[in-house]
Amino acid sequence: METRQGAIVLAYNIQREDILPSEKAKAYRMKYDAMKHQGSEGGNTFEQIGEATGESGRTVQRYVCLSNLTEGLLKLVDEKKLPFRSGVEISYLKKKEQIWVEDVIGETGAQVFQEKAEKIRGYSLDRELTKGLVKEILSGDKPKIRRISIKPDMIDRYFDENYSSKEIEETIIHLLDEWKEKGGT
Numbered sequence: 612m613e614t615r616q617g618a619i620v621l622a623y624n625i626q627r628e629d630i631l632p633s634e635k636a637k638a639y640r641m642k643y644d645a646m647k648h649q650g651s652e653g654g655n656t657f658e659q660i661g662e663a664t665g666e667s668g669r670t671v672q673r674y675v676c677l678s679n680l681t682e683g684l685l686k687l688v689d690e691k692k693l694p695f696r697s698g699v700e701i702s703y704l705k706k707k708e709q710i711w712v713e714d715v716i717g718e719t720g721a722q723v724f725q726e727k728a729e730k731i732r733g734y735s736l737d738r739e740l741t742k743g744l745v746k747e748i749l750s751g752d753k754p755k756i757r758r759i760s761i762k763p764d765m766i767d768r769y770f771d772e773n774y775s776s777k778e779i780e781e782t783i784i785h786l787l788d789e790w791k792e793k794g795g796t
Contacts, residue, residue: 633685639671640678676702683713693723700728704735711742721749
């Protein structure tokens with residue numbers, strides 16, 4: 612069982628003004644893991660830690676989540692280049708996905724605002740997240756949409772009136788695929 616002195620030391624260390632978010636996250640993670648290992652005596656472990664440190668259970672939970680970030684992302688939180696709440700959202704991503712976020716921030720200097728972090732997490736949950744999508748979300752760039760139209764008299768030169776629009780489109784795409792396979796650029 613943990614001693615009262617240990618709880619006081621933890622509370623003191625976590626409440627220091629100069630403590631970095633990463634240090635606080637790791638301290639809360641250690642305390643949380645220790646309490647879980649000991650079989651916490653009922654109640655909410657986050658709330659219990661919060662009572663000992665003067666913070667809400669929800670805040671403790673966010674710090675524990677933050678401890679799941681890669682070291683590079685934790686450093687960005689410490690440097691205030693990644694907002695705390697955005698870091699918490701990103702902490703739910705797989706490590707590979709977190710590295711994509713870290714890479715895109717490093718390459719572009721993009722800001723990860725809460726809304727963007729939530730969007731990235733949503734794509735991750737749907738298993739649709741790619742590094743390209745992370746870059747698109749963080750950079751704010753919209754993909755270029757090219758629209759083409761072919762005048763009806765041009766279409767009529769190649770297709771008789773029995774072809775539906777869908778059949779025309781499929782035929783054009785098929786012909787373009789063949790063209791590309793033959794080296795068309």
